[in-house]
Amino acid sequence: MTTIPLLRQRARSLTPDELAAVPWLPALTPEEREKACDDLIVSETLPGETICRIGKPANYWFGLVDGLLKMSNDDSQGPVITFTGVAPGGWFGEGTVLKREVYRYNIQALRKSRVAGLPADSFHWLIEHSLGFNRFVMLQLNERLGQFIAAREIDRLSNPDLRVARSLASLVNPVLYPSVGEVLRITQQELAYLVGLSRQRVNEALATLEAQGVIRVEYGGLRVLDRVALRTSGAV
Numbered sequence: 001m002t003t004i005p006l007l008r009q010r011a012r013s014l015t016p017d018e019l020a021a022v023p024w025l026p027a028l029t030p031e032e033r034e035k036a037c038d039d040l041i042v043s044e045t046l047p048g049e050t051i052c053r054i055g056k057p058a059n060y061w062f063g064l065v066d067g068l069l070k071m072s073n074d075d076s077q078g079p080v081i082t083f084t085g086v087a088p089g090g091w092f093g094e095g096t097v098l099k100r101e102v103y104r105y106n107i108q109a110l111r112k113s114r115v116a117g118l119p120a121d122s123f124h125w126l127i128e129h130s131l132g133f134n135r136f137v138m139l140q141l142n143e144r145l146g147q148f149i150a151a152r153e154i155d156r157l158s159n160p161d162l163r164v165a166r167s168l169a170s171l172v173n174p175v176l177y178p179s180v181g182e183v184l185r186i187t188q189q190e191l192a193y194l195v196g197l198s199r200q201r202v203n204e205a206l207a208t209l210e211a212q213g214v215i216r217v218e219y220g221g222l223r224v225l226d227r228v229a230l231r232t233s234g235a236v
Contacts, residue, residue, distance in 0.1 A: 011041040014116060018042060018065055022116065023089060023178050027132030039122040045109040052093060052107040058100065060117035063091035067113020068190055071105050084147060085110075085194040087171045089179025094137050095144070097123050110190050143175045160197055164205035165214065167195045169231035172224050185221040 014037070019025065022040070025033055042065060045051060051062060051069065069086035083105060086092055096103055097120050109115075126133040147170055168191075172180050188206065192199045206222065209215045214230060216223045224230065 010043045011117075012043075014040050014042050014065075018114075018116070021065060021089065021179055022063065024091070024133060024136040027136050028126070028130055029132070032126060032130045032133065036118065036122065036126065040116055040118055042114055042116045045113045045115055047109055047111050049109050050106055051109065051115055052103045052105065054104060054106055055102050057102050058093060058096040059120050060093075061091065061097045061120065061123045062093055062107070063116045063118075064088050065114040065116050067115075068110045068186060069113060069115075070108050070110050070194060072108070073105055082194055082196060085167070085171050085190075087177035087180045087184065090177045091140065092144075094123075094140055098127070098137075110193060139175065143173065147173065147176065160201050161205045161208050163195050163197065164191070164202055165209060165230045167191070168209075168215070168222075168224070169227070172227060172230070183218070183221055183223050187221075 014022075019037060019040070025036060028036060045067070052058075054073065064086050066088055068088075071083040071086060071092070073083070086107065092107070093103070100120065127137070168184065171177065171186070171194075172182075172184055174180075188202050189199050191206075192202045195202060197205075206215065206217055209230075210217055212229070214224075214226045216225055
């Protein structure tokens with residue numbers, strides 16, 4: 001499944017509630033916002049479908065309205081690496097769209113998800129005309145850099161509890177994923193896919209974090225009680 005059929009064959013306009021959840025729209029002027037709203041589309045994906053594929057051109061800037069995505073290099077010739085998960089409210093791929101390059105990673109739906117897309121030409125129009133949009137994208141790029149530096153550190157951690165904690169910290173980043181809040185809707189199996197551990201080992205790590213008062217496991221996900229402890233090694 002490639003990006004073009006996903007967006008063009010099943011695409012629709014965003015509802016008012018979906019537009020209200022787009023974090024960068026408030027930064028636009030009324031004229032800019034009207035153009036963006038006219039150009040934005042959204043599609044529903046099934047589990048396992050690919051939104052972005054290695055080697056395909058970046059025709060859209062994407063955002064996750066609802067669901068859970070995985071960024072990885074599954075189709076590359078090197079070792080398989082899961083770079084990060086994408087949680088609700090997150091917009092991704094701005095660097096690739098800015099440079100008008102092809103994707104160097106895959107984005108795949110781990111569950112049924114709603115993915116919004118802004119055409120690349122509309123993205124560049126906003127870059128050229130909107131100060132507020134430029135500020136948002138600059139902040140995104142800065143946070144993304146920090147996220148990938150943290151991901152490199154996670155890969156080198158031998159302590160599974162720390163791997164799970166740091167991965168959860170990435171998924172509840174309030175700048176990159178503003179729709180998550182304090183409750184992350186994720187299953188232990190989905191977290192295992194993202195962290196690269198067995199479901200049983202992830203369950204043990206979550207139990208440890210819960211005993212330390214860092215999280216609370218709830219039906220359908222978990223509640224973050226101490227965000228700082230998740231992202232700092234000395235607290236877990």
